[in-house]
Amino acid sequence: MNKSDLIDAMAADAGISKAAAKSALDSLTENVTNTLKKGEKVSLVGWGTWSVSQRAARTGRNPQTGAEIQIAAKNVVKFKAGAGFSGAVN
Structure with a gap:
């Protein structure tokens, strides 16, 4: 499964648009990355x-x-x- 497949699955499971699912996934990855950069x-x-x-x-x-x-x-x-x-x- 790649990123676009995951976005499609998230959108279908949550009943939201693909744009909203992409935004949610991008927010998750950005927040995890920023937290790890801080050493947390x-x-x-x-x-x-x-x-x-x-x-x-x-x-x-x-x-x-x-x-x-x-x-x-x-x-x-x-x-x-x-x-x-x-x-x-x-």
């Missing part, structure tokens, strides 16, 4: 939690040459599925 967690009870974690710098290898390279530290987004979501999938 986003939790939707029963569905899951997004958080930001720091990945340390490390040494890697170029697979073509075998030369060592330095991989910089960076922030990564993690998602931990809630019990309700995990149960629905399994």
Whole structure:
């Protein structure tokens, strides 16, 4: 399912226009992104939690040459599925 499929499904389920569904989805993604940028967690009870974690710098290898390279530290987004979501999938 891609973004336009999700918008279509949201509009059909909620009985709203596709424009309203797109606006709602865009608002959700924007608010989750902005909250994570601040270093805070986003939790939707029963569905899951997004958080930001720091990945340390490390040494890697170029697979073509075998030369060592330095991989910089960076922030990564993690998602931990809630019990309700995990149960629905399994």
